[in-house]
Amino acid sequence: MTLKSSARLYLTIFLMTTCIYMVLYQYHISRTQILPDASTEIKPPLYIITPTYKRPEQLAELTRLGYTLKHVSNLLWLVIEDSKTPSELVTKRLHHIAVPFIHLVAPMPEQYRKSKAMPRGVSNRNRGLEWLRANATEGVFYFADDDNTYDISIFEQMRYTKKVSMWPVGLVTRLGVSSPIVRNGQLDGFYDGWIGGRKYPVDMAGFAVSVKFLLERPNAKMPYKAGYEEDGFLKSLSPLNKTEIELLASSCTEVLTWHTQTKKNPVAAKLNVTKYSGTNLLKLTEALVGK
Amino acid sequence: MTLKSSARLYLTIFLMTTCIYMVLYQYHISRTQILPDASTEIKPPLYIITPTYKRPEQLAELTRLGYTLKHVSNLLWLVIEDSKTPSELVTKRLHHIAVPFIHLVAPMPEQYRKSKAMPRGVSNRNRGLEWLRANATEGVFYFADDDNTYDISIFEQMRYTKKVSMWPVGLVTRLGVSSPIVRNGQLDGFYDGWIGGRKYPVDMAGFAVSVKFLLERPNAKMPYKAGYEEDGFLKSLSPLNKTEIELLASSCTEVLTWHTQTKKNPVAAKLNVTKYSGTNLLKLTEALVGK
Structure with missing residues (x-):
């Protein structure tokens, strides 16, 4: 070699x-x-529909709810303002919280603004349903108000809803809780402080619905009828047999959602612009109420 | 070869x-x-002192706050109940939320329970300080009530406090905000709806303190004096020069903490045990009020 x-x-x-x-x-x-x-x-997608409106507590509420949703994977947050145009402060805050979101507006029709019991959140939730019909094909949706409290495990449970799932909601009515009654593993009525002739006496925070199931019911929507929003919407999902309702939260023995309400704050007193010129307070006021 | x-x-x-x-x-x-x-x-440790007491909203509030704290690293949550013994429902919930925690009790002394304006949370917060003196050597502590709202960026900012840091708190008093006044980059007084002769007219959610700084002041503690808790505590940290106070939240131009308050719920009506025997409602009641 x-x-x-x-x-x-x-x-x-x-x-x-x-x-x-x-x-x-x-x-x-x-x-x-x-x-x-x-x-x-990859888990089935979750669509969280949150109606919101301008008030002193709004940014705090969205922040708090956002941090709960941020723990949940494959979730899209539909934040829908009762407003003609999206608020800049809300948009900024949603970007800051950094949960995947869609920001929409849906002003309440004028005729309902005059009614004694305003059907708040109805136009927003129906706008959410409209968005789902146009954009979603699978997964589950849930109406989550921005002042309520949610244990993250309920999101993982509702994610697999085939038609409609239900569970207890704490801190509602004089009974302190609203819940399906489960007897021998079966739905046997509802426990709620106010029945009001409703077929489904449940709280907005107490049920989730499959997107496919909604798409098969093109006319399903929420009525503008204060106190009967949940009932009207669930009835519009007909046909739905009561035996088909899935009972979550360990057969409705655990409280994983709470109907918390935040104390209303009056609109803040105006800042004395002359006295505080040249200070941080001018910028701070902008951060609170916008420009 | x-x-x-x-x-x-x-x-x-x-x-x-x-x-x-x-x-x-x-x-x-x-x-x-x-x-x-x-x-x-590894960032400096953060000690979050949260006083809490039994009420219908308690578990919801702790859950909601817990999910915010869960986004913050190297944090220890000191949850201190105004109670003689730790509540089983609270312990269970803290384990479930799974933020690193220490669960303590510190009942309010009997004489203050009778006073018209109860100095709520004082025994709890002082118990927290006692725990820090016995167990902590570095990092920063912060008094975070369970009903307030916090943007997580404030935790990252307060973490590096050398002595005392301050920032604005939204939704307090008729002014809608409480804040240090910053003029030419310097602390120039306080903007708060109620001054009340206080040296530090600030909200409990508006300041954080270095652990080392506290340890150098062995007598620092919070007084049992409703409305003067913050002021009394900050004064007990003397000597503290106003120029040493660090101004966070972009020189106090942003709102990153909110003094939210939750609407109180009445104690729930008793369950009719005969009518609902054999249903989920018995277990559900336990989940709400304990055994």
């Missing part, structure tokens, strides 16, 4: 060995990419 | 190449381990 041919042979061995390790390394990389994928299977 | 000696040479080249790649791989691994470590430096 000449020196040249043996050098070529050594180089060949070197290159072949390199090839072997490159193949091994590629295999190693492909496996490390497969493993995490397997453990984080 | 014999066949045997050339085989040995090929093997040597193979092994040497293997060695080169093993060294390269080790280097690769060592780098991938160093990089995340560098980005997740």
Whole structure:
């Protein structure tokens, strides 16, 4: 063997060995990419419809709810303002909270603004349903008001709803809770401080609905009827057999959602602009009420 | 060269190449381990002192606050009940929320329970300070009531407090906000709907204190004096020069904490045990009010 041919042979061995390790390394990389994928299977999407309106507590409420939703994966937050145009402060805050969101507006029709019991949130929720009909094909949706409190485990449970699921809501009416009554594992009526002739005496925070099920009911929507919003909407989902309602929260024995309400604050007194010119308070007022 | 000696040479080249790649791989691994470590430096610990007491909204409030704190790293939550013994429902909920916590009790002394304006939360907060003196050496502490609302960025800002830091609190008093007044980058008084002769007219949610600074002031504590809790505590941290107070939230131009208050709910009406025997409602009542 000449020196040249043996050098070529050594180089060949070197290159072949390199090839072997490159193949091994590629295999190693492909496996490390497969493993995490397997453990984080993609769950059905959750659509959270939150009606909101301008008031001193609004930004605080959205912040607080947002931090709860931020713990839940594959979730899209539909924040729908009762307003003609989206508020800049709300948009800024939603970007800051950084939960995936869609920001829409749906002003309440003028005739209902004059009624004694305003059907608040109805135009917003119906706008949410309209968005779902146009954009969603699977998963589950839920009406989550911005002042309520949610245990994150309820989101994981409702995510697999086939038609309609229900569970207890704490802190509602004089009974302190609103819940389906479960007897022998079956839905056997409703426990709620106010029945009012309703077929479904449940709280807005107490049920979730499958998107597919909604899409099969093109006329389903929420009525402008204070006190009967939930009942009217659930009835519009007909046909729905009571035996088909899925009972979550360990057969309705746990409280995982609470109808909390925040104390209203009066609109803030005006800042004395002359006295406080040249201070932080001018910018601070903007942060509170907008420009 | 014999066949045997050339085989040995090929093997040597193979092994040497293997060695080169093993060294390269080790280097690769060592780098991938160093990089995340560098980005997740350990931040100074944050101690969040939350006084709480039994009421229908308690579990909801703790849940909601817990989910905000859960977004903050290296945080220890001191939950201190105004109670003689820890409540089982609270313990269970704290484990469920899964923020690192210490659960303590500190009943309000009997004489203050009779006073018209109860100094609520004082025994709890002083118990928190006592725990810090016995267990903490560095970091920062903050009094966070369970009904307030917090933007998580304030936690990252307060974490580096050297002595005392302050910032605005929204939704307090008729002014809608309580804040240090900043003029030319300096603290120039306080903007608060009620001054009441206080040296520090600030809200409980508006300041944080360094643990080291507290430890150097062995007599610092909160007085049992309704309306003067913050002022009394901050005065007990003397000596503290006003120029040493750090002004957070972009020189007090942003609202990152809100004094939200939750509407009180009456104690729930008793369940008719006969009527609802054999249903989920018995267990549900336990989940709401304990055994």
